[in-house]
Amino acid sequence: xxxxxxxxxxxxxxxxxxxxxxxxxxxxxxxxxxxxxxxxxxxxxxxxxxxxxxxxxxxxxxxxxxxxxxxxxxxxxxxxxxxxxxxxxxxxxxxxxxxxxxxxxxxxxxxxxxxxxxxxxxxxxxxxxxxxxxxxxxxxxxxxxxxxxxxxxxxxxxxxxxxxxxxxxxxxxxxxxxxxxxxxxxxxxxxxxxxxxxxxxxxxxxxxxxxxxxxxxxxxxxxxxxxxxxxxxxxxxxxxxxxx
Amino acid sequence: xxxxxxxxxxxxxxxxxxxxxxxxxxxxxxxxxxxxxxxxxxxxxxxxxxxxxxxxxxxxxxxxxxxxxxxxxxxxxxxxxxxxxxxxxxxxxxxxxxxxxxxxxxxxxxxxxxxxxxxxxxxxxxxxxxxxxxxxxxxxxxxxxxxxxxxxxxxxxxxxxxxxxxxxxxxxxxxxxxxxxxxxxxxxxxxxxxxxxxxxxxxxxxxxxxxxxxxxxxxxxxxxxxxxxxxxxxx
Numbered sequence: 001x002x003x004x005x006x007x008x009x010x011x012x013x014x015x016x017x018x019x020x021x022x023x024x025x026x027x028x029x030x031x032x033x034x035x036x037x038x039x040x041x042x043x044x045x046x047x048x049x050x051x052x053x054x055x056x057x058x059x060x061x062x063x064x065x066x067x068x069x070x071x072x073x074x075x076x077x078x079x080x081x082x083x084x085x086x087x088x089x090x091x092x093x094x095x096x097x098x099x100x101x102x103x104x105x106x107x108x109x110x111x112x113x114x115x116x117x118x119x120x121x122x123x124x125x126x127x128x129x130x131x132x133x134x135x136x137x138x139x140x141x142x143x144x145x146x147x148x149x150x151x152x153x154x155x156x157x158x159x160x161x162x163x164x165x166x167x168x169x170x171x172x173x174x175x176x177x178x179x180x181x182x183x184x185x186x187x188x189x190x191x192x193x194x195x196x197x198x199x200x201x202x203x204x205x206x207x208x209x210x211x212x213x214x215x216x217x218x219x220x221x222x223x224x225x226x227x228x229x230x231x232x233x234x235x236x237x238x239x240x241x242x243x244x
Numbered sequence: 245x246x247x248x249x250x251x252x253x254x255x256x257x258x259x260x261x262x263x264x265x266x267x268x269x270x271x272x273x274x275x276x277x278x279x280x281x282x283x284x285x286x287x288x289x290x291x292x293x294x295x296x297x298x299x300x301x302x303x304x305x306x307x308x309x310x311x312x313x314x315x316x317x318x319x320x321x322x323x324x325x326x327x328x329x330x331x332x333x334x335x336x337x338x339x340x341x342x343x344x345x346x347x348x349x350x351x352x353x354x355x356x357x358x359x360x361x362x363x364x365x366x367x368x369x370x371x372x373x374x375x376x377x378x379x380x381x382x383x384x385x386x387x388x389x390x391x392x393x394x395x396x397x398x399x400x401x402x403x404x405x406x407x408x409x410x411x412x413x414x415x416x417x418x419x420x421x422x423x424x425x426x427x428x429x430x431x432x433x434x435x436x437x438x439x440x441x442x443x444x445x446x447x448x449x450x451x452x453x454x455x456x457x458x459x460x461x462x463x464x465x466x467x468x469x470x471x472x473x474x475x476x477x478x479x
Contacts, residue, residue, distance in 0.1 A: 002327075003324065003328070004324070062453075063453055066452055066456030066457060066460075067414070067449050067452055067453065068414040068415070068417035068418075068452060070418060070428075071428070071445055071448050071449050072449070074441070075445040075446070078441040078442045079445065082442050159307070163307075164309070166309035166311050166312060167311055177309070177311060189319070189323070192315075192320045193320035193324055196320055197316060197320070200308040200312045200313070203308045204303070204307040206307075207306070207307030208303070208307060
């Protein structure tokens with residue numbers, strides 16, 4: 001018996017990759033799109049003036065953030081068909097996506113709120129005084145700066161989403177981890193280590209790609225940062241000019 | 245909805261499982277904290293071979309799901325050890341290792357990856373002028389680190405450590421795959437009699453919410469107390 005069959009591991013990788021494109025990519029893309037909408041709505045509630053809405057938004061975020069993902073997944077998978085028996089025939093991928101959307105909305109609302117609050121109020125005041133309407137001021141001045149501040153957190157969120165889809169195998173979704181378990185069962189557990197290490201390598205490559213993409217995006221968005229991303233060399237003289 | 249299950253059997257079974265979860269969380273955190281601090285110091289001081297190794301391993305631990313790491317350690321290592329045992333004829337049963345050992349290894353490794361980054365960023369946040377000032381006053385490198393740099397770095401790292409502790413507590417819900425009976429395991433066991441799985445997961449969600457909320461409030465109180473020792477913000 002071999003200690004670690006590298007050839008077998010390399011041969012397993014092409015069998016795991018199609019499940020990534022069929023399941024994981026679809027789940028994460030849908031989650032980002034729908035989660036952004038709900039996250040934006042939640043962030044609006046948190047930043048708004050209505051105290052009831054604010055309390056509800058904070059309570060919902062607190063409850064969902066304190067639950068492990070697997071508990072939420074099981075709650076949706078066992079709980080929803082109990083109240084709506086028609087959902088029993090629904091494809092399991094939808095339950096995984098729904099769980100991911102709920103999680104992503106909460107985290108996105110936190111990211112959006114913290115990024116928005118990190119921008120000085122003076123930016124809004126200045127743009128309003130120049131003559132922009134509030135929506136224009138938000139879209140052209142505040143949002144680009146907030147986006148640059150939020151980028152590292154968004155990258156972390158994306159990596160987290162991809163890694164959390166791996167838990168789908170507990171409800172029977174055939175993503176990378178699910179396919180790996182099926183292959184392992186077909187081989188009667190003879191190549192345990194190789195199959196799971198292959199799955200881990202695929203996830204690692206995906207997370208490295210996302211990290212690279214995020215840093216590239218940061219370089220592109222740097223010009224939207226306050227100050228235009230240029231280094232400031234003379235701090236004192238600028239202030240004196242303003243006073244004079 | 246089987247309300248009787250929720251308030252009687254499920255809740256009691258869940259509360260019985262809380263010590264197991266907390267035990268795994270605390271021990272993994274205790275193992276990971278000193279190790280990750282050492283790794284962060286190694287990366288910060290740019291030790292030649294070690295820092296590259298730590299970077300690669302940390303990237304692997306943060307970039308792979310916890311489940312995959314769990315299965316590599318729980319399913320993979322006994323098979324590996326089995327091959328070695330059969331080759332060398334040792335008197336050792338790799339399939340008899342307690343699952344708690346695997347749990348501690350997996351969770352402490354996973355937390356190690358994230359905590360190394362936390363400590364590295366907090367060490368960089370202290371600022372070089374602290375080291376320069378301490379060296380100019382006459383302290384040697386070791387004293388500088390112990391008395392000046394590390395206390396400030398630890399204090400600025402505490403919010404992140406608390407956050408990571410909460411995340412670890414939520415991740416330990418996965419130990420049921422290693423046949424450890426924590427909150428999930430115990431409540432599911434009781435729920436299997438009447439197929440009350442929905443009620444079981446409602447109970448589990450409530451327990452996790454109460455525990456997570458309490459821990460968050462405790463951590464906020466602790467961070468408030470330690471705020472006096474925080475380093476001055478950078479200019």
